[in-house]
Amino acid sequence: MSALLLPAWVALAFILGAIPFGVVIAKLGKGIDPRRAGSGNPGATNVARLCGLPFGILTLACDLLKGALPVWTALHLDPSALFHSSVALAAVAGHIKSPFLGFHGGKGVATTIGVLLPLGFWPLAGAVLCCLAVIAVTSYVSLGSLTLITTLAIFYPLSGRWDLLPLALILMVIIFWTHRSNIRRLALGEEKSWRKRPDA
Numbered sequence: 001m002s003a004l005l006l007p008a009w010v011a012l013a014f015i016l017g018a019i020p021f022g023v024v025i026a027k028l029g030k031g032i033d034p035r036r037a038g039s040g041n042p043g044a045t046n047v048a049r050l051c052g053l054p055f056g057i058l059t060l061a062c063d064l065l066k067g068a069l070p071v072w073t074a075l076h077l078d079p080s081a082l083f084h085s086s087v088a089l090a091a092v093a094g095h096i097k098s099p100f101l102g103f104h105g106g107k108g109v110a111t112t113i114g115v116l117l118p119l120g121f122w123p124l125a126g127a128v129l130c131c132l133a134v135i136a137v138t139s140y141v142s143l144g145s146l147t148l149i150t151t152l153a154i155f156y157p158l159s160g161r162w163d164l165l166p167l168a169l170i171l172m173v174i175i176f177w178t179h180r181s182n183i184r185r186l187a188l189g190e191e192k193s194w195r196k197r198p199d200a
Contacts, residue, residue: 013070013087017094017111020101021062022047029055034087034099037093039192045141059060060110067114085167088115092171096178107147107178113170116152120164123155133143142182149175163174 022042024032029141030051038046044063048056067088092112095140102173131148135141149172156164176183185191 006078006080008088009070009074009077010083010090013074013090014094016070017067017091018098018100018105019062019066019094020098020105021066021159022059023101025059025062026051028055037181041106045127045194063095063106063110064114064117066095067111067130068117071115071116072118075088080150083162084119085170088119088167089170091115092174096174108143108175109148112149112175114174116164116168119167120159120161122195123152123161123164126155127151135194140186140195142179142191143186146179146183155187 018084020042022034022044025034026042026047032050034040034042034046034050037104038050040046040164044056047059070091071084071088074084077083092115094105095111096105096108097103113124113128127148130151131144134147135144138144149168153168153172156162156168182191
């Protein structure tokens with residue numbers, strides 16, 4: 001590939017990742033800005049709480065797709081693992097620091113799942129199952145998200161995908177950073193349950 005096309009695709013991944021689907025879907029569907037209601041996060045969980053489960057699922061699907069599409073394309077453009085990881089990180093960074101939202105955004109979990117989906121399905125599937133189990137038991141989506149990204153760093157080496165471990169570790173640092181307020185609330189016993197509306 002052209003040396004110019006590679007960084008251009010990384011930049012495009014950032015722009016695609018920056019599209020604030022949660023804000024668009026909530027505003028068009030219910031006239032609600034998720035940044036100014038509920039938890040203030042424009043991700044699928046807050047959209048589902050504010051607008052209903054179908055809107056949350058649609059937001060989740062769009063956030064997954066905007067992560068998966070640029071990485072899937074990158075796999076067909078160039079064999080470089082560094083290129084694939086750069087595209088993945090760019091998409092997640094775009095979601096978290098969206099220029100369309102004044103360089104604010106979501107916490108990056110759905111987009112992280114999306115970027116990892118084309119790179120290695122089975123370790124990711126195992127991590128998602130662990131995440132869902134934690135959410136089912138505790139009702140804390142944030143704890144499930146932290147479980148997901150942590151178990152990925154374990155499952156990739158166990159499945160022989162050592163090549164994905166550096167990316168998984170970087171993403172783990174990012175996700176823990178975006179969830180720092182959730183971690184604080186979990187430690188204090190003040191985190192909001194998935195089953196409890198944010199204004200309750």
